[in-house]
Amino acid sequence: MNNNIQTKDILKSKDNTKQIVEKYPRHTLKIIKGNFAAAEAAKLCRVGFVPAYPITPQTSIVERLSSIVAAGELDARYVNMDSEHSVFAAAMGAALAGERVFTATSGQGLFYAHEVLHAIAHFRLPIVICNVGRPSLPWNIWSDQTDSISQRDTGWVQFYGESSQGVLDAIIQGYVISEKLDLPVMIVLDAFYQSHTSENVWVPDSDLVDEFLPPKKKNGNEIDLNNHKDYGGLVPPDHYETFNFQYWRDITKVEELTDEIGQKFGEHFGRKYSAIEAVNIGPKTKMILVALSTITSTARGVINNHPEVGLIKLRLFKPFPVKSILKAFENVPDDTIVINIERNFIGDKEGAIAHEMKHALYGRKNKMYDVYTGLGGKDVPPLTIEKIIKKGFEAPEEVMWIDFE
Amino acid sequence: METMNDFLIKEEQVYSGGLSCRGCGWALLVRHLSSILGEKTVYVLPASCFSIITGPYPLNELKGTIVHTMFAAAPATATGIRAVLDRQGNEDATVAVLAGDGGTFDIGIQSLSGAASRGENILYVCNNNGAYMNTGIQTSTATPYGAITTTNPGTNFKNTMPKDLMGIIAAHNIPYAATASLAFLEDYRNKIKKAKETKGFRLLMIDGPCPPGHKTSPDQSISITRLAVETNLFPLFEVENQEYKINYFPDKKVSVEKCMKLQGRFSHLFKDNSANVIQEIQDYTDHNWQRLNKLHNQNINN
Numbered sequence: 001m002n003n004n005i006q007t008k009d010i011l012k013s014k015d016n017t018k019q020i021v022e023k024y025p026r027h028t029l030k031i032i033k034g035n036f037a038a039a040e041a042a043k044l045c046r047v048g049f050v051p052a053y054p055i056t057p058q059t060s061i062v063e064r065l066s067s068i069v070a071a072g073e074l075d076a077r078y079v080n081m082d083s084e085h086s087v088f089a090a091a092m093g094a095a096l097a098g099e100r101v102f103t104a105t106s107g108q109g110l111f112y113a114h115e116v117l118h119a120i121a122h123f124r125l126p127i128v129i130c131n132v133g134r135p136s137l138p139w140n141i142w143s144d145q146t147d148s149i150s151q152r153d154t155g156w157v158q159f160y161g162e163s164s165q166g167v168l169d170a171i172i173q174g175y176v177i178s179e180k181l182d183l184p185v186m187i188v189l190d191a192f193y194q195s196h197t198s199e200n201v202w203v204p205d206s207d208l209v210d211e212f213l214p215p216k217k218k219n220g221n222e223i224d225l226n227n228h229k230d231y232g233g234l235v236p237p238d239h240y241e242t243f244n245f246q247y248w249r250d251i252t253k254v255e256e257l258t259d260e261i262g263q264k265f266g267e268h269f270g271r272k273y274s275a276i277e278a279v280n281i282g283p284k285t286k287m288i289l290v291a292l293s294t295i296t297s298t299a300r301g302v303i304n305n306h307p308e309v310g311l312i313k314l315r316l317f318k319p320f321p322v323k324s325i326l327k328a329f330e331n332v333p334d335d336t337i338v339i340n341i342e343r344n345f346i347g348d349k350e351g352a353i354a355h356e357m358k359h360a361l362y363g364r365k366n367k368m369y370d371v372y373t374g375l376g377g378k379d380v381p382p383l384t385i386e387k388i389i390k391k392g393f394e395a396p397e398e399v400m401w402i403d404f405e
Numbered sequence: 406m407e408t409m410n411d412f413l414i415k416e417e418q419v420y421s422g423g424l425s426c427r428g429c430g431w432a433l434l435v436r437h438l439s440s441i442l443g444e445k446t447v448y449v450l451p452a453s454c455f456s457i458i459t460g461p462y463p464l465n466e467l468k469g470t471i472v473h474t475m476f477a478a479a480p481a482t483a484t485g486i487r488a489v490l491d492r493q494g495n496e497d498a499t500v501a502v503l504a505g506d507g508g509t510f511d512i513g514i515q516s517l518s519g520a521a522s523r524g525e526n527i528l529y530v531c532n533n534n535g536a537y538m539n540t541g542i543q544t545s546t547a548t549p550y551g552a553i554t555t556t557n558p559g560t561n562f563k564n565t566m567p568k569d570l571m572g573i574i575a576a577h578n579i580p581y582a583a584t585a586s587l588a589f590l591e592d593y594r595n596k597i598k599k600a601k602e603t604k605g606f607r608l609l610m611i612d613g614p615c616p617p618g619h620k621t622s623p624d625q626s627i628s629i630t631r632l633a634v635e636t637n638l639f640p641l642f643e644v645e646n647q648e649y650k651i652n653y654f655p656d657k658k659v660s661v662e663k664c665m666k667l668q669g670r671f672s673h674l675f676k677d678n679s680a681n682v683i684q685e686i687q688d689y690t691d692h693n694w695q696r697l698n699k700l701h702n703q704n705i706n707n
Contacts, residue, residue, distance in 0.1 A: 097485070
């Protein structure tokens, strides 16, 4: 384990005009798009099977992986499947046979695979995927979390990445969590703002990742040609609940494990993570914004000018990190208001974050308001966050639509 | 090749207690199939009668691995399993899909086509009993013209010809596809062996007797499937890379009526002045047989 993150090693950029201080030893600083960061992470995790099907805005993840495999940089079987339904069904078969599997999808692809998502989860298969969020028809390919949010009851663990660095790191941590609990993990990126936007990403050396994520261990449930089993046959009512109970027992460990692995990741790589991130929250906080993914970056900047406003970034969304939220609210007065920023529409009065936050804060007296904004990829600039804060303080409504005529 | 009548199962791979109906084709189909494929086989089952026949959790009717999967995605699941078995050095193991006609002709045809096009090293076995029998006899695109099902009841019988699945699969230019009948066991066993030994995507379609669905007497299952071959309703042939070869030529022409009237699902055609429907089926069957013969001759002459 490398616990000493030091400022050392001066790197020179190509034109020799700028110098960058290497923050993270045994890393390379690259300027890459979010989708490439995801592909890079899958490579670093040494996945052995990649079933693929194109869909905007995910396509460049699997394209990139196909190049990586073709170039011999990753020892994996890459298969062009006939649909996302087949992609996930193939992932299921490969994981049953004991392989570390990765794929990526988006919107309709994730919707199409819905049936298989349930099966993968309840077969207890440790698979990690990336979903680049976009909504359903009428056609829209832009940033929106309705696709992944609508899969929240399939039993998959869901992480939302704020930055490309966060995505790369979450995939590595995702495999550790997934293989420890035998649960599938979905890492969600924002379309275009993240998937197609180049950022600085510190890409760890492969041996650094190998130390953190060893090759997949067998757990004895894999297909064994010499020890015949029957997977997934009809389970009578007397037994079915047993599987649900075991699932429940393990899914309730995810929040704590996320913090534990996030802490270990920090010690090893120099970047620490947790289930949620509470920014500027304390006894004097008058308002708390709650958001996912790239909107949190925008909100971070805006609240710099509002010392009375705090922010909760939900990194782990499913299972919902209730304990972490309650901890963040420990010193928060009852009259602090909560505003959920919803980039999802689930056909209800309130968005999905409101449902989850109300469940987390049940019994507390804080007033909660909901804001729909950024649906279908509409930009959520700092000005919009300012408007939300202003409206929240001056004339809050139970459910608000911002920048909407 | 096995000699005539040499079709006794020497190494039984099926445990007792299978849950099939009396006279069901699946039992015999799987007994012969598994006896040749052996224990190093992973069977992938979409929703189908066989997924029930093999027994509820935690039972396994076969000496082999069974993976139940989604109705539409058995060839895709098999693709993942095959890829990883190969990576693990188990190229000699067989991955076999066991599906019904609904899972093959209808909901599963996309993933079937995908796997066939990719040339996956998978053996696909379809027990074609001509309807969704597991859910209780609903029409599939394999249901024969004239048959009654619970979704084509009474005078609203199935009024289109079944899909030419073998033609569709042949168009994928796969190394081996064949039809087989449980009344022609030497032929069936030889085809299983050939399919096992061939590398790439292979498909066997077996005529599936189904007493509850066909409204037949269980003890007549084999004789009716034999008649299906003799009447050319279910001809026995192989297709290797689009080259057809007929494996059995009936000695004399037997009318389709002979096979159909033993099956309650066609009984209305013999009552309600539906002779024209029977004639249409006869004409279609003759046409299909001639078409197959042309393809066969084309192949032989080459």
